[in-house]
Each structure stands twice: as C-alpha cells, then as structure tokens.
Amino acid sequence: MTDQRAVAPAPLRIAIVGLGTVGGGVIRLLAANGDLIARRAGRPIQITAISARDRTKDRGVDLSGLEWVDDMTSLAARDDVDVIVELIGGSDGPALTLARQCLASGKPFVTANKAMIAHHGLALAAEAEKSGVALKYEAAVAGGIPVIKGLREGAAANEIHRVYGILNGTCNFILTSMEKAKEAGHPRSFDAVLKEAQELGYAEADPSFDIDGVDTAHKLSILASLAFGTELAFAGVTTTGIRHILAEDTAEAAALGYNIRLVGMAENGPNGLFQRVHPMLVHEDHPLAHVDGSLNAVVAEGNFVGRLFFQGAGAGDGPTASAVVADLIDVARDEYGDPLAMPVSALARQPQADAGTRIGRAYMRFKVKDQPGVLAEIAAAMRDAGVSIESVIQRAATQDNQVLIAIVTHSGAERCVTDTLTRLAGSDSLIGAPMVMHILE
Amino acid sequence: MTDQRAVAPAPLRIAIVGLGTVGGGVIRLLAANGDLIARRAGRPIQITAISARDRTKDRGVDLSGLEWVDDMTSLAARDDVDVIVELIGGSDGPALTLARQCLASGKPFVTANKAMIAHHGLALAAEAEKSGVALKYEAAVAGGIPVIKGLREGAAANEIHRVYGILNGTCNFILTSMEKAKEAGHPRSFDAVLKEAQELGYAEADPSFDIDGVDTAHKLSILASLAFGTELAFAGVTTTGIRHILAEDTAEAAALGYNIRLVGMAENGPNGLFQRVHPMLVHEDHPLAHVDGSLNAVVAEGNFVGRLFFQGAGAGDGPTASAVVADLIDVARDEYGDPLAMPVSALARQPQADAGTRIGRAYMRFKVKDQPGVLAEIAAAMRDAGVSIESVIQRAATQDNQVLIAIVTHSGAERCVTDTLTRLAGSDSLIGAPMVMHILE
Numbered sequence: 001m002t003d004q005r006a007v008a009p010a011p012l013r014i015a016i017v018g019l020g021t022v023g024g025g026v027i028r029l030l031a032a033n034g035d036l037i038a039r040r041a042g043r044p045i046q047i048t049a050i051s052a053r054d055r056t057k058d059r060g061v062d063l064s065g066l067e068w069v070d071d072m073t074s075l076a077a078r079d080d081v082d083v084i085v086e087l088i089g090g091s092d093g094p095a096l097t098l099a100r101q102c103l104a105s106g107k108p109f110v111t112a113n114k115a116m117i118a119h120h121g122l123a124l125a126a127e128a129e130k131s132g133v134a135l136k137y138e139a140a141v142a143g144g145i146p147v148i149k150g151l152r153e154g155a156a157a158n159e160i161h162r163v164y165g166i167l168n169g170t171c172n173f174i175l176t177s178m179e180k181a182k183e184a185g186h187p188r189s190f191d192a193v194l195k196e197a198q199e200l201g202y203a204e205a206d207p208s209f210d211i212d213g214v215d216t217a218h219k220l221s222i223l224a225s226l227a228f229g230t231e232l233a234f235a236g237v238t239t240t241g242i243r244h245i246l247a248e249d250t251a252e253a254a255a256l257g258y259n260i261r262l263v264g265m266a267e268n269g270p271n272g273l274f275q276r277v278h279p280m281l282v283h284e285d286h287p288l289a290h291v292d293g294s295l296n297a298v299v300a301e302g303n304f305v306g307r308l309f310f311q312g313a314g315a316g317d318g319p320t321a322s323a324v325v326a327d328l329i330d331v332a333r334d335e336y337g338d339p340l341a342m343p344v345s346a347l348a349r350q351p352q353a354d355a356g357t358r359i360g361r362a363y364m365r366f367k368v369k370d371q372p373g374v375l376a377e378i379a380a381a382m383r384d385a386g387v388s389i390e391s392v393i394q395r396a397a398t399q400d401n402q403v404l405i406a407i408v409t410h411s412g413a414e415r416c417v418t419d420t421l422t423r424l425a426g427s428d429s430l431i432g433a434p435m436v437m438h439i440l441e
Numbered sequence: 442m443t444d445q446r447a448v449a450p451a452p453l454r455i456a457i458v459g460l461g462t463v464g465g466g467v468i469r470l471l472a473a474n475g476d477l478i479a480r481r482a483g484r485p486i487q488i489t490a491i492s493a494r495d496r497t498k499d500r501g502v503d504l505s506g507l508e509w510v511d512d513m514t515s516l517a518a519r520d521d522v523d524v525i526v527e528l529i530g531g532s533d534g535p536a537l538t539l540a541r542q543c544l545a546s547g548k549p550f551v552t553a554n555k556a557m558i559a560h561h562g563l564a565l566a567a568e569a570e571k572s573g574v575a576l577k578y579e580a581a582v583a584g585g586i587p588v589i590k591g592l593r594e595g596a597a598a599n600e601i602h603r604v605y606g607i608l609n610g611t612c613n614f615i616l617t618s619m620e621k622a623k624e625a626g627h628p629r630s631f632d633a634v635l636k637e638a639q640e641l642g643y644a645e646a647d648p649s650f651d652i653d654g655v656d657t658a659h660k661l662s663i664l665a666s667l668a669f670g671t672e673l674a675f676a677g678v679t680t681t682g683i684r685h686i687l688a689e690d691t692a693e694a695a696a697l698g699y700n701i702r703l704v705g706m707a708e709n710g711p712n713g714l715f716q717r718v719h720p721m722l723v724h725e726d727h728p729l730a731h732v733d734g735s736l737n738a739v740v741a742e743g744n745f746v747g748r749l750f751f752q753g754a755g756a757g758d759g760p761t762a763s764a765v766v767a768d769l770i771d772v773a774r775d776e777y778g779d780p781l782a783m784p785v786s787a788l789a790r791q792p793q794a795d796a797g798t799r800i801g802r803a804y805m806r807f808k809v810k811d812q813p814g815v816l817a818e819i820a821a822a823m824r825d826a827g828v829s830i831e832s833v834i835q836r837a838a839t840q841d842n843q844v845l846i847a848i849v850t851h852s853g854a855e856r857c858v859t860d861t862l863t864r865l866a867g868s869d870s871l872i873g874a875p876m877v878m879h880i881l882e
Binding site for chain 1 (some may be wrong): 466470473474477478480481482483579585586587590592594595596597598600670690717728731743744745746747748749750751752753754757759760762763764765766767768770771774776777778779782783784787
C-alpha cells in the first residue's frame with residue numbers, strides 16, 4: 001500500500017500570456033511568495049512558459065529560466081500547461097481567440113480582462129461550463145479587492161438589489177486631486193490634473209477608456225451579473241465620464257458637503273435592470289466619499305446581510321497580481337465552479353429599466369452668457385419640466401463674459417431633469433452642454 | 442443514454458441545531474431566498490430536521506413542517522442529513538461534542554461558533570481534513586462580512602504581516618454612543634451607555650464576554666491563523682476591554698483628533714506572533730475611525746495587495762444567517778477545502794512576540810488626587826522609564842477632589858510605557874488604575 005501523504009503533490013503548471021505590468025507582477029509574486037502559496041494551495045504553482053509580443057523589451061523582471069513561446073495559441077494544446085493566464089487585454093483579438101481555444105479544449109483560463117468578460121463573458125462562461133473547466137477573472141474588477149469572490153460566494157445567500165462603487169483608479173485619482181487642490185486654495189482644471197496623472201503613471205497616454213467611464217462600465221456590468229443573477233448586459237450601461245467636470249464643480253460640491261466621484265451603479269428590481277456610470281455628488285457621510293486617490297471600493301446591498309463595503313487598491317501590478325494568483329490558488333485547490341455564479345442558462349434576462357422613474361436629487365450646472373434673463377430662462381425650463389429647486393448658486397463672471405449657475409434640485413423623478421435639458425437645448429444663453437450629476441445621499 | 446441535464450440535482454439536506462436569533466435567521470433566509478440560492482448553489486438547500494433545548498419557546502419563525510429532534514447527537518448519524526449547522530454556541534459542551542461526532546463520522550459541519558473555533562479549531566480542522574469533509578465558520582467572525590473567505594481565498598496569494606479590525610458590535614455601539622453623546626454636548630458614562638445598549642438589545646444581560654474583549658479575542662485568533670498560516674493561538678491574545686473608559690477619555694481623544702475603538706490586532710514577523718485586543722485611539726483619517734454603531738470592519742495588509750478593507754454588519758440574525766448560508770452554498774457547490782486555509786500540519790507554530798519592543802505613541806490617563814506634586818511624580822516616573830511626553834492635559838478637579846491627567850507620548854518602545862505603570866504602582870496619588878490606549882495612526 002502506498003502512503004498517499006508521502007507523494008509530493010503535482011504542481012499547478014501555468015503559462016502567462018502578456019507581460020505588461022500585471023504579467024511582471026504575477027512573476028514577481030510567485031517568486032516572492034512561492035512557498036507560502038504552495039502551503040495554501042496544497043501544491044506549488046509553477047510557470048511552464050511565457051509569451052508576449054516583444055521578446056526584447058526590458059520588463060524589469062527576471063525571465064531567465066522561463067520558456068519563451070512566440071506562438072501563444074500553441075499553449076492551449078500543451079499537456080505541460082494546466083492553466084493559461086491571459087494578461088494581454090482587449091475585448092476581442094488575440095485574447096478572445098486564446099480564451100475560446102483554451103476553454104473549448106478544456107484548459108482552465110484565468111484573466112484580468114474586464115473588456116473581454118464584459119463583452120463575451122456569457123459565451124465564455126457557457127464554454128467553460130460545457131468543458132467543466134475554470135474561467136476566473138477576479139483581477140478584472142477592482143484590482144486586488146476580492147469582490148468577484150465577495151459577490152459570487154460571500155454574499156451568495158442574498159438577493160442583492162443594488163451594487164455600486166468606485167471602479168476606476170485613474171478617475172478617482174483625478175477627482176480627488178482636484179478636490180485636494182481646491183482645499184489647498186489652488187483649484188486646478190481637469191486637464192491640468194489629467195496631465196499630472198499621466199506623468200505620474202496614473203493615467204494612460206490615451207486616457208479615454210478610463211476618463212470616459214468605459215472601463216468602469218465594463219466592470220459594473222460584471223458586478224451586476226454576479227450580484228443579481230442576470231445576464232451580462234454591457235450594452236445596457238449608460239455611461240458618462242468625468243472630462244467635463246470643472247474645478248468650479250468640485251468647489252460647489254464641497255460647499256454643499258459632497259465629494260464628486262465617478263460611480264458605477266446597478267440596481268435590479270421589478271422595473272428591470274438599471275446600470276449607469278456617471279459622476280455623482282457623494283455626501284461626505286457616505287463611505288464612498290472618503291475613497292481617495294487610486295483606491296477602489298464596492299458596496300453591495302443584500303436583503304439579509306445589509307450593506308457590505310469592500311475597499312482596496314484597484315490597480316497596479318501588485319494588487320492585480322494578487323487577484324490573478326488568488327484565482328490560480330482556487331484552481332490549484334479545485335475550489336471553483338460556474339464562472340457567473342450559476343449556470344448561464346439560469347441567469348435571468350432583464351429588460352433595461354427606465355431611469356426616468358428614478359427618484360432623487362440632482363446637481364445641475366450651467367455655463368451661461370453674462371446677460372439679463374438667463375437665470376429666468378433656466379428657472380422657467382425647470383418649472384415647466386416639473387423640477388423643484390432646492391438651492392441656486394450664481395457666481396460672478398470670471399472670464400470671457402461667462403457665468404456659472406449651479407442648482408441643486410429637490411428630490412424628484414429623473415425624467416424631469418432630462419426634460420429640463422431638452423427644453424434648454426439650443427438656447428443661445430448656454431455655453432457648452434450643462435452638467436448633471438445625481439446625488440448619492 | 443440518460444440525459445444527465447434532465448436529472449434534477451439532489452438537494453443539500455441540512456439539520457439546524459440551536460434555534461436562537463441566528464437559527465431563526467437561517468430558517469427565514471432559506472425560505473425567502475430559496476429559489477435564488479438553488480440557482481446559485483446548483484441545487485436547493487433543504488432543512489431535514491431542527492433541534493434545540495426548548496421545543497415550546499416561541500421563536501417568531503414558522504417551524505411547522507420541520508422535523509423536531511430532541512437528541513441532537515442522533516443527527517450526526519442520519520443518512521438524510523448532509524450537513525449539520527451548529528448554532529448553539531459555547532466553546533465546549535454540546536457544541537463541541539456534536540462537532541467532534543460529525544467530523545469524525547464524515548459529516549460536513551457549518552458553525553457560527555467563534556469560541557469553539559478559537560479554542561478547538563486546530564483539532565477540529567485536523568479531524569475535518571482526515572475525514573475529507575467541510576468545516577466552515579464564516580459566521581464566526583464579523584457576522585455577514587465574508588472575511589474568512591477574504592483571507593482564506595481572496596488574499597491567499599499574499600504574505601500578510603498585519604490583520605486588525607473592529608470585531609465586536611456591542612463594544613463599537615457603546616464607544617460610538619459615548620462619542621455621539623460627547624459631540625452632542627451631553628457626555629455619558631460607560632455604565633449609562635451600556636445600560637441603554639442592553640435595553641436596545643445591542644448588549645447581553647451579562648455583557649462581560651463582549652465588553653471585556655474576549656469575544657474580539659476569539660475572532661482575532663481565527664483571523665490571525667488564516668492570515669499568517671500560523672496555528673490558532675487564542676491563549677496568546679492579550680486582552681483589555683472597554684469598561685474602564687471614561688466619558689473624559691472620549692472627550693480627550695476627540696480633542697486630539699482621534700476616536701476610541703476596541704481594536705483586535707495581530708502581526709506576524711521575525712519576533713513572533715503578536716495578538717492584542719485593546720481600546721485604541723484611532724486617528725480620524727483612518728477608515729476604522731468611521732466604523733460606527735454596531736458595524737464591524739477588518740483590515741488586512743498583504744505584501745502585494747496592499748491594504749484591504751472589509752466593512753459590514755458584524756452581528757444580527759440577517760447578516761449572520763447570510764454568512765452561515767454562504768458556507769452552505771460553498772458546500773452545495775463542492776467548493777471548499779482545508780478549514781484553516783492549509784493542512785493543519787503546514788501551519789507554523791510561532792512564539793509569542795514581545796510587545797515591549799513595539800514602537801508607537803500612547804495615550805495615558807491618570808485619575809489622581811488634587812494635591813501638589815502629583816504631576817511631578819508622574820512626569821518623573823515617565824522620565825525614569827524613558828517615555829518622552831508629547832502633550833499633557835490636566836483638567837480642573839470636577840468632583841471628590843479628583844483630577845484627570847491625560848498624556849500623549851512621543852513614539853517609543855511600549856516597554857517604557859509599561860515600565861512607567863510599574864514605577865507608579867502603589868502610589869498614593871493615583872485613584873484607580875491608569876488607562877493606557879495605544880494610538881493607531
């Protein structure tokens with residue numbers, strides 16, 4: 001009789017595809033914490049091979065001793081690779097090809113690719129289910145925060161009505177920098193702060209995916225599906241970014257007791273599925289108001305657990321690698337199941353909710369010409385649309401004959417706010433589009 | 442050929458032992474969210490039998506249709522029970538007998554029993570491992586917050602150096618009530634607030650387990666083992682409760698920019714394992730300072746993920762039931778493994794760290810007689826012990842010829858603070874024992 005305990009457990013052999021910041025982080029993490037991970041996972045996690053576009057690039061991480069493979073698609077078929085770790089990114093293209101190939105051939109797949117999961121998660125999850133293999137993507141949402149696990153497993157006993165959070169570190173860094181600059185008495189424009197964020201490495205050279213809210217929308221659609229047991233519906237996310245926020249908005253919000261945050265919010269109810277990414281005024285009593293810098297945070301509200309709040313680093317090589325390797329440990333432990341928390345066939349298909357019936361307060365800011373009758377025009381439009389005004393601040397003209405009018409509405413249906421904008425569309429008095437931010441109490 | 446998909450999956454059949462608040466919550470939760478849970482778990486969770494001490498008690502929950510069993514120990518042997526859910530509580534006695542019986546006979550076991558896990562977790566985990574069955578206890582720490590899962594799985598890729606948090610809702614309710622009373626200009630004593638907490642149901646008739654920090658110590662020892670991969674070492678937790686905190690302490694702390702919180706803190710390092718429960722001054726910039734009322738929160742600091750922060754309801758029937766049922770869903774999904782995150786044999790046995798070498802600032806408060814030379818006596822003791830003083834507040838005598846002296850030290854070794862107390866022991870000038878609270882920056 002063999003003593004099973006004496007047999008060294010087989011390592012989990014992985015191939016890493018994509019060697020950017022996160023890929024380097026995973027290699028460093030496995031080297032630094034290898035022994036501890038082997039104890040926790042029950043077996044070592046070993047890198048069999050790596051692949052990326054450019055072999056010659058210096059990545060600041062030791063790749064010696066790791067087999068380099070030029071044709072990443074060959075990895076899916078290799079018997080000495082137990083799991084593929086995809087860190088290329090992009091919703092389609094090579095990442096998607098690789099994912100399909102792996103899952104169809106029964107190879108477990110771990111990814112940090114939010115865009116791909118948001119767009120193709122349903123089909124990929126169905127494929128993983130069919131093959132009975134793991135498809136894991138903890139790193140796709142909120143970096144190192146184990147929020148995929150928190151929703152898929154931790155809060156699984158609950159009917160969740162609402163999930164929302166700060167899901168993009170770049171936007172949060174910019175917004176809190178504007179806030180701090182204002183507090184320090186030297187208000188700074190969005191453009192100035194973005195430029196600094198780019199220099200510091202907090203924002204990409206082309207920042208549009210982040211600052212226009214698309215990245216947040218990807219993540220939100222994933223959280224919504226897990227929280228509600230509904231089909232992934234990225235196309236149903238209404239998205240507004242932060243590039244039109246003025247230093248003045250930050251100041252007005254602060255004067256009212258709010259901080260501006262880019263919030264991704266999803267709700268599920270009898271009216272359907274509501275998913276929206278937009279800058280909100282978050283009251284300083286709310287925990288999200290104090291999520292500063294590049295941090296991320298997620299709130300989930302369940303019918304038994306109440307409000308759960310998760311916070312941590314939403315990006316960066318270390319935190320993201322932490323999430324990728326957590327997934328690998330789950331695979332090594334054989335503790336995984338349906339990627340979307342239930343079989344794809346069990347997910348509900350919800351109609352898109354009508355946001356117009358939502359009730360709440362809003363901040364509306366207009367840049368207008370400094371001429372008589374403008375406030376009357378705006379106030380009349382609001383009256384006709386049925387919007388009740390709580391407070392108005394009009395600041396003296398600062399430059400170019402422009403005046404800023406900031407209005408906070410009483411609680412009312414969102415459709416009335418939208419109707420106000422429709423009524424004012426094309427008005428000669430307005431300079432640029434008005435800014436609307438809903439208020440999170 | 443049979444179409445496997447057409448076969449309805451077998452339910453997970455459970456027996457609930459103990460029908461207090463949490464037991465009732467589990468029954469209500471399974472009734473309310475049963476369909477959703479069946480979709481998430483892949484099969485329904487059904488209650489086969491229930492057992493508790495008193496059959497006649499009205500629990501405000503519908504028990505009709507549930508088989509009542511008087512002899513709970515018979516449940517471990519029943520073939521129609523897949524999992525035992527233990528909600529009796531108590532470190533030893535019937536709960537432990539039942540746990541041993543179940544695990545030895547290969548029956549999965551889910552519990553909310555922090556005292557039992559803190560005292561007997563190692564032996565029980567070893568038993569579960571031997572039988573290859575689940576031993577799950579998410580509800581034992583921080584109520585509805587999935588922090589056992591967060592450490593065991595979510596942060597598993599990290600070497601964690603420090604884990605700490607607010608783990609007792611009763612203490613936090615009392616401390617924040619004292620804080621609010623002070624802010625409102627009507628400071629209230631610990632005893633008055635405790636009495637109110639008891640009337641509101643936030644504190645037990647015998648509150649000592651909570652207010653003396655024992656409950657927090659149980660939970661801390663569990664978190665430490667999971668975070669560090671060390672053996673459970675409840676006996677190594679140094680514990681101080683909150684019953685000696687004065688309304689004046691709350692006021693002095695607030696004046697300095699701090700809130701008082703009962704913090705359980707564990708650190709692992711070359712000097713060994715440090716585990717301490719004591720009231721701390723938490724700086725208002727720290728997220729723990731804003732964990733109010735009966736909320737709980739846990740911070741874990743990993744070498745790759747950075748600082749993770751989890752917050753939610755730490756007690757109550759709904760949140761605790763949410764955690765219990767999350768464990769059941771893991772079992773139903775067959776997604777579980779070693780109870781302490783790794784085989785018991787792989788856990789490290791760490792010596793207890795010498796707290797005296799820890800460096801930090803401290804708040805020291807003395808109640809003294811209003812007579813000449815007292816401050817000189819205290820200051821001399823501090824000087825001789827090597828404690829450097831940052832600030833001193835001496836308040837005028839309020840009653841009974843008593844004066845309050847609150848001192849904040851500069852950063853220094855904790856042993857010097859302890860040495861100060863030793864030097865002052867037996868002094869005629871002091872009224873009662875001095876209060877020391879370390880400062881969390």
